[in-house]
Amino acid sequence: xxxxxxxxxxxxxxxxxxxxxxxxxxxxxxxxxxxxxxxxxxxxxxxxxxxxxxxxxxxxxxxxxxxxxxxxxxxxxxxxxxxxxxxxxxxxxxxxxxxxxxxxxxxxxxxxxxxxxxxxxxxxxxxxxxxxxxxxxxxxxxxxxxxxxxxxxxxxxxxxxxxxxxxxxxxxxxxxxxxxxxxxxxxxxxxxxxxxxxxxxxxxxxxxxxxxxxxxxxxxxxxxxxxxxxxxxxxxxxxxxxxxxxxxxxxxxxxxxxxxxxxxxxxxxxxxxxxxxxxxxxxxxxxxxxxxxxx
Amino acid sequence: xxxxxxxxxxxxxxxxxxxxxxxxxxxxxxxxxxxxxxxxxxxxxxxxxxxxxxxxxxxxxxxxxxxxxxxxxxxxxxxxxxxxxxxxxxxxxxxxxxxxxxxxxxxxxxxxxxxxxxxxxxxxxxxxxxxxxxxxxxxxxxxxxxxxxxxxxxxxxxxxxxxxxxxxxxxxxxxxxxxxxxxxxxxxxxxxxxxxxxxxxxxxxxxxxxxxxxxxxxxxxxxxxxxxxxxxxxxxxxxxxxxxxxxxxxxxxxxxxxxxx
Amino acid sequence: xxxxxxxxxxxxxxxxxxxxxxxxxxxxxxxxxxxxxxxxxxxxxxxxxxxxxxxxxxxxxxxxxxxxxxxxxxxxxxxxxxxxxxxxxxxxxxxxxxxxxxxxxxxxxxxxxxxxxxxxxxxxxxxxxxxxxxxxxxxxxxxxxxxxxxxxxxxxxxxxxxxxxxxxxxxxxxxxxxxxxxxxxxxxxxxxxxxxxxxxxxxxxxxxxxxxxxxxxxxxxxxxxxxxxxxxxxxxxxxxxxxxxxxxxxxxxxxxxxxxxxxxxxxxxxxxxxxxxxxxxxxxxxxxxxxxxxxxxxxxxxxxxxxxxxxxxxxxxxxxxxxxxxxxxxxxxxxxxxxxxxxxxxxxxxxx
Numbered sequence: 001x002x003x004x005x006x007x008x009x010x011x012x013x014x015x016x017x018x019x020x021x022x023x024x025x026x027x028x029x030x031x032x033x034x035x036x037x038x039x040x041x042x043x044x045x046x047x048x049x050x051x052x053x054x055x056x057x058x059x060x061x062x063x064x065x066x067x068x069x070x071x072x073x074x075x076x077x078x079x080x081x082x083x084x085x086x087x088x089x090x091x092x093x094x095x096x097x098x099x100x101x102x103x104x105x106x107x108x109x110x111x112x113x114x115x116x117x118x119x120x121x122x123x124x125x126x127x128x129x130x131x132x133x134x135x136x137x138x139x140x141x142x143x144x145x146x147x148x149x150x151x152x153x154x155x156x157x158x159x160x161x162x163x164x165x166x167x168x169x170x171x172x173x174x175x176x177x178x179x180x181x182x183x184x185x186x187x188x189x190x191x192x193x194x195x196x197x198x199x200x201x202x203x204x205x206x207x208x209x210x211x212x213x214x215x216x217x218x219x220x221x222x223x224x225x226x227x228x229x230x231x232x233x234x235x236x237x238x239x240x241x242x243x244x245x246x247x248x249x250x251x252x253x254x255x256x257x258x259x260x261x262x263x264x265x266x267x268x269x270x271x272x273x274x275x276x277x278x279x280x281x282x283x284x285x286x287x288x289x290x291x292x293x294x295x
Numbered sequence: 296x297x298x299x300x301x302x303x304x305x306x307x308x309x310x311x312x313x314x315x316x317x318x319x320x321x322x323x324x325x326x327x328x329x330x331x332x333x334x335x336x337x338x339x340x341x342x343x344x345x346x347x348x349x350x351x352x353x354x355x356x357x358x359x360x361x362x363x364x365x366x367x368x369x370x371x372x373x374x375x376x377x378x379x380x381x382x383x384x385x386x387x388x389x390x391x392x393x394x395x396x397x398x399x400x401x402x403x404x405x406x407x408x409x410x411x412x413x414x415x416x417x418x419x420x421x422x423x424x425x426x427x428x429x430x431x432x433x434x435x436x437x438x439x440x441x442x443x444x445x446x447x448x449x450x451x452x453x454x455x456x457x458x459x460x461x462x463x464x465x466x467x468x469x470x471x472x473x474x475x476x477x478x479x480x481x482x483x484x485x486x487x488x489x490x491x492x493x494x495x496x497x498x499x500x501x502x503x504x505x506x507x508x509x510x511x512x513x514x515x516x517x518x519x520x521x522x523x524x525x526x527x528x529x530x531x532x533x534x535x536x537x538x539x540x541x542x543x544x545x546x547x548x549x550x551x552x553x554x555x556x
Numbered sequence: 557x558x559x560x561x562x563x564x565x566x567x568x569x570x571x572x573x574x575x576x577x578x579x580x581x582x583x584x585x586x587x588x589x590x591x592x593x594x595x596x597x598x599x600x601x602x603x604x605x606x607x608x609x610x611x612x613x614x615x616x617x618x619x620x621x622x623x624x625x626x627x628x629x630x631x632x633x634x635x636x637x638x639x640x641x642x643x644x645x646x647x648x649x650x651x652x653x654x655x656x657x658x659x660x661x662x663x664x665x666x667x668x669x670x671x672x673x674x675x676x677x678x679x680x681x682x683x684x685x686x687x688x689x690x691x692x693x694x695x696x697x698x699x700x701x702x703x704x705x706x707x708x709x710x711x712x713x714x715x716x717x718x719x720x721x722x723x724x725x726x727x728x729x730x731x732x733x734x735x736x737x738x739x740x741x742x743x744x745x746x747x748x749x750x751x752x753x754x755x756x757x758x759x760x761x762x763x764x765x766x767x768x769x770x771x772x773x774x775x776x777x778x779x780x781x782x783x784x785x786x787x788x789x790x791x792x793x794x795x796x797x798x799x800x801x802x803x804x805x806x807x808x809x810x811x812x813x814x815x816x817x818x819x820x821x822x823x824x825x826x827x828x829x830x831x832x833x834x835x836x837x838x839x840x841x842x843x844x845x846x847x848x849x850x851x852x853x854x855x856x857x858x859x860x861x862x863x864x865x866x867x868x869x870x871x872x873x874x875x876x877x878x879x880x881x882x883x884x885x886x887x888x889x890x891x892x893x894x895x896x897x898x899x900x901x902x903x904x905x906x907x908x
Binding site for chain 3: 360362381382383384386387392394398399400401402403407410411412413422423424425426427467471
């Protein structure tokens, strides 16, 4: 019974990991870089929601509806941040050494972290959402309502991205660039703009997820790197460029972490995640679902 | 070390093949890239390997060098079964390789490229931790003179032209004195006057240094001029073998080229 | 070598002719031992001439420390072409080794210091066997994962003092650390300089330039990569082993510091990676800047560091030494009858 409860908790959180990882995978696939500042987008999204809510209510508390209303703000802000990050920094190192692209995004990550500390201090914060009855019980399993909302929210964000990529003109341009930038340029696609939009969209989703994380967990300026690495684990597991793969990977990672936390200790979850990362890299560097990608 | 072994065993091995493949087969998924191919290269020969695009020539090379492991069949280097050896060990046993796209170490100087290629002392740790001695340096100067690259010894290899890099790569192979040298399209992408030089260099290496050469080539004039014998591959199978004259008059070869190219 | 800065280069050439730079670099290269000796003498004479333990001695000691770290990173990252984001893992292992041995087991510092290097090398051998099979993105992230995993483990264990770390009160004097870090740095520079003229060093460079070709030439690259990785771990472990007592305090955040890892990469790049002097020059330069900023703008140093990394990577990827060298060799090639490497140079002939 305990195990089932842990798995349910894990699935609820795992959907959030998955939504962050989907954006990370999209940037990897389309722009062909690993964005080490991706986790910072989650952090900034969380702080945006926190800040907006504080402005409206005077403190970081509010009704569920009021909280949900802050999410579009976080998404919009992070779209701009992501778009600008690509346009001003990343575009300058695309096509050079992979290592230099990693270093630029790592540099951005460090700078953003410290700016966040300057702006909001290093203390962890969280948003309080008021419910008359915070949890419900389904067949003996406790499901906190807010976690359920976050789970649904993360799934909706991922689904929206999927529809965006499949149905819209911009989405098709993004997929074209991911397959062959030269050919895409030849048929009149603005490759630089498309890449920047990819960055914007991916960051926006990460930002939206960050808002939920601010409610169900907490936010802190240095939290980003962990989410970047979790995304990497998920993408390596699910395969670069595979949204279903990332979704399964995220749910699985969440479950594993909750099981470790439940049966051993929550202190060991990160160590287990990183060990998993290294084992996965060595055993199956091309992912279990997606097609191979050259290094 | 391979040199020493070769010296003592020359008498026994003189009539044996330097390189022999026995029924080598390599499949990629459902596609059979190389199917049951036998080749035999004797000491002192220059042997050509030709065939239409996609015939499996490069795959056969990769199976021989150990970059790929054949699904079936054996590869023998100087009578020894090297089929399952790792690539570096096969190279160390006396198999040299020049790549199609010309590969030198671009951020290192021309001289360092050559010093690296020298096989004397091999991978012995003590030797690797010593500075290269004067005789080795003298040998690099000699080889650079030979291929007309003297004066560029301290230039970064990556700064040189494609043709010069090709010459450097060739000099590196001379430096390592392989028992057999596999060349993948040596004439590809170079101009006619340089081609003349290259033919001379290859001939000289073959005659003076007794280097055995096995080469893939698309330039028919070149291969017909230089090779003692030629193997023809098509669809992964060996369809002909013989002297250049025989190959030029072989109907199956003409069909393979005209029908598929 | 973009054409846009041709004009400024013309002016530069008359003031500082490439030939002169070339001669200067050659001289430095030929007399490396002499220069290293002179530098050592200069560094040793500072305390003799009256530099006393205090702020300035600490700052210079830290410069030596970062130079060791940057040069160690460069053995694997710059010379061998495996840029690691997890070098600080070996620093942390060294730091905790001395901290635990001297505090909990009453080892003498010199013994603990040597064991710190040994521990780092031993763990590097195990980790190297795993991560050095990866390339590109995968190698970089795997090493970052190693760093964070090590940090997390030190947070959990009792022996490391958990998240609150260990305070170390019985430590040698500031002067001891000055000479210790200097000695490690000098030895490391000597080793790297010597290796760069041996075939072992050539093999490392060859792995960086084209690992497949190096394999095809008969080198078992795994051995060489692992050896370089362990050498880097040795010096990084020594640096960490001395640091914990130098700092009188160690916790997971300082021992396995991801920001430092980026900082030392920036130092190596800024000075010129793949060279002996480059990472050292970069470490001295960047640490000076950071030290100054730190005293004026506490809390902004990481913003500056992030900015410095970005500016270095975008504007100056070859570093000081690399840029000088490129500039110096500019004329060299043409002087000896070479021609520019172009993409379609089928018409280039060798007989001129």
